[in-house]
Amino acid sequence: MITAKHCKEVSVRVFNDIGILAQLTRIVADKGVNIRAAAAWVEDGNKGVVRLVTDDNLRAVDALRAHNYAPEEVNSVEVSMEHSPGMLSRVCEKIGNGGVNIQYLYASAPVSDETCLAVLSTDDNDRALVLLNQ
Known part of the structure; x- marks a missing residue:
């Protein structure tokens, strides 16, 4: 999720x-x-x-x-996602497939945690939010 x-x-x-x-x-x-x-x-x-x-x-x-x-x-976008293989790739693919360019991204997660946090900025943060929350 x-x-x-x-x-x-x-x-x-x-x-x-x-x-x-x-x-x-x-x-x-x-x-x-x-x-x-x-x-x-x-x-x-x-x-x-x-x-x-x-x-x-x-x-x-x-x-x-x-x-x-x-x-x-x-202004940036905060993304909470499941901490599992491929989740960051899914986030980036959703944004890229929607025609939005990621300007920077950083993420963090404790090894034992089930969720992780990523912070990113794009050339259209509003559109990125829509794409990620679909």
């Missing part, structure tokens, strides 16, 4: 430096905000991007701003 819904990620652009990810996640944790999913990568050698799906974006954004970061909320 696949269930998709709109979500917002907290996105922060940072200078790529040792310990920056630890610092960002500590700031969010100290405000009592739970990070449900995270992705981070480096672009152009010294610029980093951190994306967080949290249980309270308002507090996460406020906390990061208080520490002189410039977070923004980014």
